[in-house]
Amino acid sequence: MDTFFIAHGAVNVVVDETVPVRSFLQSWKSDTMQETPKAILMVSGHWDTDAPTVNLVHGTNDTIHDFNGFPEFFYQLKYPAPGAPDVAQRVKDLLDTAGFGPVKEDKARGLDHGAWIPLKLMYPEANIPVCELSVQTGKSAEYHYKLGSALAPLRDQGVLIIGSGHVTHNFKARGPEDKPIPKWASDFDAWFKDALLNGRYDDVNTCEMVEGYNMNHIKPDHLFPLHIALGAAGKGAKATLMHHSWTDNVISYASYRFTAAQ
Template identity: 35%
Template sequence: MLPILYLPHGAGPLPLFDEPSQSELTAFLKNIPTKLGNPKAILVISAHWEETQPSITGASEPSLIYDYYGFGEKSYEIEYKAKGSPSLAKRVQELLHVKGLKSVIDEKRGYDHGMFVPLKLMYPKADIPIIQLSLSNSLSPLLHIQMGEALRKLKEEGVLIVGSGLSFHNMRAYGSPSIQGEKFDKWLQETLQSGDYESTKTKLIKWDKAPEARYAHPREEHLLPLHVCFGASTQSAEVVFDSIFMSTKVSGFLWR
């Protein structure tokens, strides 16, 4: 059975370009596959894709979406030629349907940078099929946990589930150390390590009541991939990234 990973994807494409502010994260992403086993395929839930209904990439050879702005020319020449998996897309849709969750397979959607930046560092050979699952633009914490719960069987089928976001995502606060960010990070780590699924679920549904929640996430799209990962898990989380990122406390989590 494969673990589940929620990771910080970094600032745009910068982790791929030896940017000093991203160096610790880059090293983490390169080394984390040693903890993950050998997946047959990967499902990525990225903070950078939202739809009215949860949507799944269905293309055999998805293109890259350079969904960032203001970076150098090389940032728009990145290549990552991982294959898609139409069969896995159908399997994900089937599992969601069993739990009463409607979804759409999008055969035209490409890979956004929430997928290709971290995965290019983790699996540079691009030899593992990858699909993406979108967030719901309702931003419902409960719905995203339910999506994860519906996908639990994938762990037994050789699929690595990766949530790609940032545990702190307040663009105006990056670069300035803050007690507020540390308070939210402490709450998040303690909550995910509590070991009791139902009480943790309740806390994550009401995450915006946590200390400094809206300071850490004025909008929650970078947190919700974590809710999907949690829903797919049955164990407490292990903290696998615990560091200062752009002067702000950021964490990554692994569920075995």
């Protein structure tokens, strides 16, 4: 299994055909992943905890509507994917063994919108078991890369690992679509693209020092899922840009595939 970093967008992506990333996600099974994974591990920028935590759910995952200001229709949407308690336990074991423990488990938490929005478009049948792993914004990018590295064995067990977030995510700076993308956003996005496509992963893992980091990420919760997905692909992995677009003037939808070295 390759690993992926997907830009998830807001909940309107589910129905708004004008958002470019929507068609990319809808074509997932035909254009990207013809093989059906046994389970999916989602790492969402919308679950930030002090210590690594997995949702170890038996039965069906609840759908968390963790957003505000949308019409009532969006709060009725569901993504009733089965939980993946065996994968969650395996995640715990791998991370504990690698020194990231004690890893916590949450048996009540469902899937936040960073997890279920893209999955609703990618796998609308909601029949693949899903578990979710949190990020720790009190830690570093390198920490998350190493955490992802510890999860690499899951790929050989048919588990699809997806980081869900955004390369640029200054939500407070959003503006009209017809305005030019500000330089601090376009430059940071371009730097990440260049570093990833040219295999400069040491630079990616110290991105906190890059100009524009703090402007693009008041909190790095939406960026660290990328580092986990990259780490999980293993050393020597190759990055490919799968989709690129912008919304709200400052939100990049750059999405990447990480292919393990042969």
